[in-house]
Amino acid sequence: MEKFISHTGTGVPLRRSNVDTDQIIPAVYLKRVTRSGFEDGLFAAWRNDPEFVLNQVQYKSGTVLVAGPEFGTGSSREHAVWALQNYGFKVVISSRFADIFRGNSLKGGLLTVILPQPAVEAIWLAIEADPNTEIKVDLDSRTVSYQGVSIAFELDDYTRWRLMEGLDDIGLTLKQTDSIDAFEAKRASYKPKTLPIRI
Amino acid sequence: MGKTLAEKIWDDHIVRSAQGEPDLLYIDLQLVHEVTSAQAFDGLRLAGRKVRRPDLTIATEDHNTPTLDILKPIADPVSKLQIDTLRNNAKEFGIRIHSLGDADQGVVHVVGPQLGITQPGMTIVCGDSHTSTHGAFGAIAFGIGTSEVEHVLATQTLPSTRPKMMAINVEGKLKTGVSAKDIILAIIAQIGTNGGQGYIIEYRGSAIRDLSMEGRMTVCNMSIEAGARAGLIAPDQKTFDYIKGKPHAPEDFPAAQSYWETLFSDNDAKFDLEITLDADAMEPFVTWGTNPGQGLPLNGSVPNPADIKDSEERGAAERALEYMGLTAGTPLKKIAIDTVFLGSCTNGRIEDLRAAASVLEGKKIAPKLRMLVVPGSERVRQQAMKEGLDKVFLDFGAEWRNAGCSMCLGMNPDQLSAGERAASTSNRNFEGRQGKGGRTHLVSPIVAAATAIRGTLSSPADL
Numbered sequence: 001m002e003k004f005i006s007h008t009g010t011g012v013p014l015r016r017s018n019v020d021t022d023q024i025i026p027a028v029y030l031k032r033v034t035r036s037g038f039e040d041g042l043f044a045a046w047r048n049d050p051e052f053v054l055n056q057v058q059y060k061s062g063t064v065l066v067a068g069p070e071f072g073t074g075s076s077r078e079h080a081v082w083a084l085q086n087y088g089f090k091v092v093i094s095s096r097f098a099d100i101f102r103g104n105s106l107k108g109g110l111l112t113v114i115l116p117q118p119a120v121e122a123i124w125l126a127i128e129a130d131p132n133t134e135i136k137v138d139l140d141s142r143t144v145s146y147q148g149v150s151i152a153f154e155l156d157d158y159t160r161w162r163l164m165e166g167l168d169d170i171g172l173t174l175k176q177t178d179s180i181d182a183f184e185a186k187r188a189s190y191k192p193k194t195l196p197i198r199i
Numbered sequence: 200m201g202k203t204l205a206e207k208i209w210d211d212h213i214v215r216s217a218q219g220e221p222d223l224l225y226i227d228l229q230l231v232h233e234v235t236s237a238q239a240f241d242g243l244r245l246a247g248r249k250v251r252r253p254d255l256t257i258a259t260e261d262h263n264t265p266t267l268d269i270l271k272p273i274a275d276p277v278s279k280l281q282i283d284t285l286r287n288n289a290k291e292f293g294i295r296i297h298s299l300g301d302a303d304q305g306v307v308h309v310v311g312p313q314l315g316i317t318q319p320g321m322t323i324v325c326g327d328s329h330t331s332t333h334g335a336f337g338a339i340a341f342g343i344g345t346s347e348v349e350h351v352l353a354t355q356t357l358p359s360t361r362p363k364m365m366a367i368n369v370e371g372k373l374k375t376g377v378s379a380k381d382i383i384l385a386i387i388a389q390i391g392t393n394g395g396q397g398y399i400i401e402y403r404g405s406a407i408r409d410l411s412m413e414g415r416m417t418v419c420n421m422s423i424e425a426g427a428r429a430g431l432i433a434p435d436q437k438t439f440d441y442i443k444g445k446p447h448a449p450e451d452f453p454a455a456q457s458y459w460e461t462l463f464s465d466n467d468a469k470f471d472l473e474i475t476l477d478a479d480a481m482e483p484f485v486t487w488g489t490n491p492g493q494g495l496p497l498n499g500s501v502p503n504p505a506d507i508k509d510s511e512e513r514g515a516a517e518r519a520l521e522y523m524g525l526t527a528g529t530p531l532k533k534i535a536i537d538t539v540f541l542g543s544c545t546n547g548r549i550e551d552l553r554a555a556a557s558v559l560e561g562k563k564i565a566p567k568l569r570m571l572v573v574p575g576s577e578r579v580r581q582q583a584m585k586e587g588l589d590k591v592f593l594d595f596g597a598e599w600r601n602a603g604c605s606m607c608l609g610m611n612p613d614q615l616s617a618g619e620r621a622a623s624t625s626n627r628n629f630e631g632r633q634g635k636g637g638r639t640h641l642v643s644p645i646v647a648a649a650t651a652i653r654g655t656l657s658s659p660a661d662l
Contacts, residue, residue, distance in 0.1 A: 018489075022627065022629040023629065027632075033237035045631045075608075078235065098396065099428050100428060103343075107344065170354060173356055174353070174354060180214055183214045188454075191227055
């Protein structure tokens with residue numbers, strides 16, 4: 001995974017709440033067996049509307065999605081994270097994210113930042129007034145800053161460290177193989193196994 | 200101080216715990232399907248890693264499979280590639296797979312319990328948010344993303360942060376015509392789609408104890424729709440009886456059962472949040488909007504957004520009514536339905552089919568309405584045919600299909616067209632969920648059946 005230390009880019013205001021993962025990428029776009037190419041399905045149902053924010057020329061180069069509350073509810077599809085990343089987003093800001101989506105995003109290196117709703121609304125106004133507004137999201141200081149405003153956000157130390165180092169979670173866990181072996185040695189024998197097959 | 204049921208199971212699975220880090224949890228079972236696994240297997244291959252425990256892993260095909268002509272080659276080449284990829288991955292990594300045509304093919308969350316592989320006290324994951332279904336057996340079961348699927352394949356563990364604990368007590372007795380689905384829809388309408396965020400929910404109370412295992416699965420299934428990753432119910436005699444005799448029931452049943460009997464929340468366990476609902480007051484429930492929290496008793500009317508105080512919710516309700524093509528004040532029972540979908544991991548088990556068939560028997564489908572009956576698994580389909588339920592559905596005028604996720608998520612050809620309105624026993628009424636522009640009302644199996652007879656949202660009491 002690429003290291004995430006700081007990102008500066010322009011914002012895209014998505015003034016909607018409860019944007020579920022079926023909206024982020026509908027199921028019919030989930031058939032690929034790769035991790036790339038999902039940008040065509042991003043917000044597919046809304047992309048037909050010329051007024052939709054992603055279709056507005058002033059937001060074309062945005063890399064920071066600023067969304068309403070309850071972003072990423074519903075399905076566990078990590079394709080939602082890939083679709084956002086494949087499209088070019090590096091950061092999503094919202095006042096509330098659904099748990100699975102947030103977990104997926106932080107594993108995959110898409111930084112999801114939780115800010116209070118009034119702060120989100122202030123950013124919406126700023127980028128709508130001037131779409132060239134630069135938003136800096138800094139993981140080292142855990143702040144979002146734009147137009148001289150700086151807002152702190154919370155992220156646990158462990159996740160922040162992993163993102164800043166670009167660490168592979170599986171690699172970290174494999175260092176604990178001795179603990180896993182020891183745990184397995186004590187597992188109860190009546191726990192079910194899928195093999196050999198019993199019908 | 201005592202522990203909650205979920206705390207007991209969690210603590211029993213900690214491989215490693217360190218200050219400032221998530222717990223490393225051991226995973227007893229991973230269920231795999233075609234849509235969220237290809238990239239995970241690819242990751243293993245790239246890193247030269249193996250599946251640590253193929254014997255704690257099982258795969259089936261469900262999300263993207265056709266429900267007609269299942270033994271012919273899949274028509275859509277992209278869908279076919281996804282299914283073929285799963286079959287090849289299962290073969291390469293030595294994982295058991297139940298493919299189309301096999302008795303244990305079907306929706307992952309129907310297959311685990313029917314094989315008896317879902318048992319109390321386990322940790323179960325799957326790249327699917329409705330994995331919470333397995334919580335009905337007193338297991339911690341939750342949905343994960345593809346990166347985590349890969350993590351579990353490689354290590355049989357998952358770094359996880361301990362959730363908060365919520366108790367939802369449903370006390371009293373359900374009236375006739377009110378079912379497990381109505382309980383969970385009422386819960387979500389009360390606590391909202393984010394009410395469970397950060398929690399594991401334990402469903403308790405006499406109305407929950409009274410539910411069959413399959414009813415309990417329906418309740419736990421939709422925990423994610425309230426924002427909770429997992430929901431569970433303490434195991435009891437019904438749980439033990441359900442597992443007994445299943446292919447993968449423990450050989451040393453008494454040893455297993457004596458552990459299972461320790462799985463309950465202690466009297467002095469502390470929940471971070473406790474909510475109580477009155478089962479006696481519950482009515483058949485239906486959603487009117489585009490998230491599962493936008494629901495009301497079937498006797499109600501489409502709400503007026505102007506009456507909603509919270510500006511965010513008001514905006515969401517306005518958008519939902521526009522998308523759903525509904526007018527405030529319309530009685531819900533006056534809403535005409537084009538399609539009825541009976542199936543899914545929420546309500547595609549044998550009891551659901553029996554309940555719907557008992558309402559439909561000897562009746563005829565409403566003019567111009569179509570009804571799809573999609574069993575949750577091939578085994579459920581065979582059982583239903585043994586009981587003659589297929590004939591009841593076909594005589595009624597419904598379509599009797601093969602097993603799979605089907606119209607619940609509209610990934611295969613079973614989809615709504617733009618503007619088409621469905622009464623669906625599935626779990627999500629999101630915009631476009633069942634097909635682009637499709638409109639979904641979530642209902643129980645017997646409401647679905649009554650609706651198919653009358654052509655408008657109805658309960659059996661209206662017949």
